[in-house]
Amino acid sequence: MQNQNQVLTPTEVFEFANLAYLTLDKSTAEIQGRIVREYPLIDAGSFQMLHGISGLFNPALSGFGYVARLKGIRSNELVLSTRGTLTASDWGTDLHASSTQGPTGHSVHKGFQGTFQSYIRQVESLIDIRKLGFKPTVIHCMGHSLGGALANLNAAALRELGYNTVMYTLAAPRVGQVPYAEFLSNRFSESNVFRVSNESDPVPMVSCFPYVHAPYLFGTYLLEGGALKINPMNHKIGKGYVGIQGKTWAQLKSASQARQKLLEERYFPNSKASGHYAEQLAAASGNTVHSKQFLNSINAAINMMLVKAGAVTLISVNHFGTGAFTTLDQIAEILIRHVSIFKSSVHELTGILSGIMKFLGRPAVSVQQMGIALLKWAFHLLAHALQAMAQKAIGLSMFKM
Numbered sequence: 001m002q003n004q005n006q007v008l009t010p011t012e013v014f015e016f017a018n019l020a021y022l023t024l025d026k027s028t029a030e031i032q033g034r035i036v037r038e039y040p041l042i043d044a045g046s047f048q049m050l051h052g053i054s055g056l057f058n059p060a061l062s063g064f065g066y067v068a069r070l071k072g073i074r075s076n077e078l079v080l081s082t083r084g085t086l087t088a089s090d091w092g093t094d095l096h097a098s099s100t101q102g103p104t105g106h107s108v109h110k111g112f113q114g115t116f117q118s119y120i121r122q123v124e125s126l127i128d129i130r131k132l133g134f135k136p137t138v139i140h141c142m143g144h145s146l147g148g149a150l151a152n153l154n155a156a157a158l159r160e161l162g163y164n165t166v167m168y169t170l171a172a173p174r175v176g177q178v179p180y181a182e183f184l185s186n187r188f189s190e191s192n193v194f195r196v197s198n199e200s201d202p203v204p205m206v207s208c209f210p211y212v213h214a215p216y217l218f219g220t221y222l223l224e225g226g227a228l229k230i231n232p233m234n235h236k237i238g239k240g241y242v243g244i245q246g247k248t249w250a251q252l253k254s255a256s257q258a259r260q261k262l263l264e265e266r267y268f269p270n271s272k273a274s275g276h277y278a279e280q281l282a283a284a285s286g287n288t289v290h291s292k293q294f295l296n297s298i299n300a301a302i303n304m305m306l307v308k309a310g311a312v313t314l315i316s317v318n319h320f321g322t323g324a325f326t327t328l329d330q331i332a333e334i335l336i337r338h339v340s341i342f343k344s345s346v347h348e349l350t351g352i353l354s355g356i357m358k359f360l361g362r363p364a365v366s367v368q369q370m371g372i373a374l375l376k377w378a379f380h381l382l383a384h385a386l387q388a389m390a391q392k393a394i395g396l397s398m399f400k401m
Contacts, residue, residue: 006074006077006137006138006166007166007191007192007194007249008079008140008142008166008168009248009249010194010196010244010245010246010247010248010249010252011244011245011246011247012041013140013142013168013170013194013244014170014237014241014242014244014245015038015039016039016042016079016081016140016142017081017142017143017144017147017148017168017170017237018144018237018238019031019034019035019039019066019081020064020065020066020081020082020083020143020144020147021083021084021086021237022034023049023050023063023064023065023066023083024062024063024064024083024086024087025063026063028047028048028049031047031049031066032044032045032047035047035068040071041070041071041072041074042068042069042070042071042079043068043069043070043071043075044068046068046069047066047067047068048066048067048068048126049063049065049066050063050064050065050066050067050082050119050122050123051063051064051119051122052064052065052082052115052116052118052119053114053115053118053119054087054089054090054111054114054115054118054146055088055089055090056111058089059089060087060089061118062087062089063083064082064083064115064119064150065080065081065082065083065119065143065147065150066079066080066081067079067080067123067126067127076134076135076136076137077136077137077138077139077140078127078136078138078139078140079139079140079142080123080127080139080140080141080142080151080154080158081141081142081143081147081151082142082143082146082147082150082151082154083143083144083146083147084143084144084145084146084147084148084171084237085145085146085394090146098110099177100113100114101113102153102156102175102176102180103116103120103153103156103157103160104156104157104160104180104183104184104187106176106177106179106180106183107176107177107179107180108153108175108176108177108180109149109173109174109175109176109207109211112146112149112150112153112175113153115146115150116150116153116154116157120154120157123154123158124161127139127158127163135163136163136164137164138164138165138166139155139158139163139164139165139166140165140166140168141154141155141158141165141166141167141168142167142168142169142170143168143169143170143172144169144170144171144172144237144241145170145171145172145173145203145235145237145394146173146394148169148170148171148172148173148195149169149172149173149175151167151168151169151172152167152169152172152175152176152214153175155167155188156184156187156214159187159188165192166192166193166194167188167192167193167194167195167219168194168195168196169194169195169196170196170237170241170244171196171197171198171201171203171204171235171237171240171241172195172197172203172204172213173203173204173206173207173390174204174206174207174208174211174212174213174214175211175214176211176212176214177210177211177212178209178210178212178315180214181212181213181214181215181216183214184214184215185214185215185216185217185218188215188219189218190218190219193215193218193219194219194221194249195213195219195220195221196221196223196241196244196252197220197221197222197223197323198222198223198224198225198234198235198240198241199222199223199224199225199259199292199296200225200229200230200231200234200240200292201225201230201231201232201234201235201240201393202230202232202235202386202389202390202393203235203390203393203394205326205328205386205390206328206386206387206390208326208328208329208332208383209315209316209325209328209329209330209332209333209336210332210336212315212324212325212329213324216315216319216322216324216325217319217322218322220256220322220323220324221244221249221252221253221256222255222256222259222323223240223241223243223244223252223255223256224243224255224259225240225292228287228291228292228293229290229291229292230290230291230292230295230386230389232389232390232392232393232396233393233396234393235390235393235394235396236396256323259323278301278305278347278348278349278350278351278352279351280297280301280351281297281298281301281351281352281354281355281358282350282351282354282355284297284355284358288355288358288359289358289359289360289361290359290361290385290389291359294355294358294359295326295327295359297355298327298352298355298356298359299325299326299327299330301348301351301352301355302327302330302331302334302352303316303317303320303330305341305345305348305349305352306330306334306338306341308345308348309338309341309345311334311338311341314330314333314334314337314338315333316329316330316333317330327356327382328379328382328383328386331375331378331379331382332379334375335372335375335376335379339372349375353365353374353375353378356378356381356382357378359382360381360382360385362381
């Protein structure tokens with residue numbers, strides 16, 4: 001179990017992740033001056049900038065983060081912070097979503113892995129024990145958005161090299177597929193994974209299964225979105241994540257767990273036993289288009305249907321309460337691993353399909369016979385809508401936070 005005094009506070013994570021954005025267009029001297037004025041825990045003289053390559057068609061080199069030493073009794077600890085999307089090239093990295101082998105030998109997002117590979121040798125040089133004169137007791141890996149995806153890879157890779165790492169991500173998309181996530185679930189513990197997502201931020205919802213949050217067994221801290229709709233603006237660090245400041249991890253965890261409990265109790269009162277959740281989705285009225293609460297209700301309905309059908313071995317069912325799985329994940333896993341659901345749950349699937357159409361603002365469809373083709377069609381509609389929201393959110397992040 002990691003000593004809790006080695007874990008950074010949510011406020012420190014927010015500030016150190018935000019600082020990484022300055023590496024795009026500020027000099028080392030400018031950033032060191034800022035550290036002296038505003039970041040008393042960081043040793044300004046130890047600050048070293050990282051440069052990485054991003055882009056799909058026109059790769060470009062730019063400042064992508066930093067490595068720095070902490071001060072005082074924490075002087076044997078390091079911070080490795082990477083920034084999120086700020087340029088058109090970064091956007092190309094985000095969109096390069098095919099898979100490739102990652103630092104642990106498992107399949108990961110090709111764009112993220114490409115940028116990670118472009119600077120990891122710099123990191124290894126900067127943390128070399130012979131240069132530092134000591135072995136870091138802990139390396140705090142953090143970042144927002146794309147920077148959070150890179151922080152995930154940083155923490156995983158450095159742990160494989162024998163370093164004690166803690167992973168903190170804000171608004172991070174999924175980095176790897178199921179085997180990668182399962183591997184990290186065994187390599188990390190709840191005491192060194194802090195994955196913060198705003199419930200109305202679309203970016204942590206993509207890419208869907210078989211891409212999953214890594215690890216998915218623990219570490220999710222879900223923030224209240226505030227607005228009724230899924231809101232791309234809440235992807236910005238200064239908008240959707242500023243609320244972690246002044247909180248403790250225990251406070252954030254308690255609020256996150258309470259919010260997850262709503263998925264089981266609030267949306268479908270007394271429906272688990274009665275099986276009326278499909279009818280409630282079909283009969284839903286009001287402002288359901290792009291409603292985060294209504295999407296959560298669809299997610300809960302699919303989970304109840306799968307539990308009823310005995311599909312408890314599915315990852316998205318067995319770990320439903322962790323907050324790491326969305327409606328898309330559950331539908332994707334049905335299509336991949338549990339096609340037999342069509343024979344036993346036609347009534348429930350019909351109601352869920354109706355709910356998806358309401359969320360998308362599309363007219364209801366007449367379902368004569370529920371089948372795999374119909375659910376695939378609904379899945380692709382929903383996936384396209386959420387992906388479009390995520391791309392808009394990433395595009396907005398290219399402007400000032």
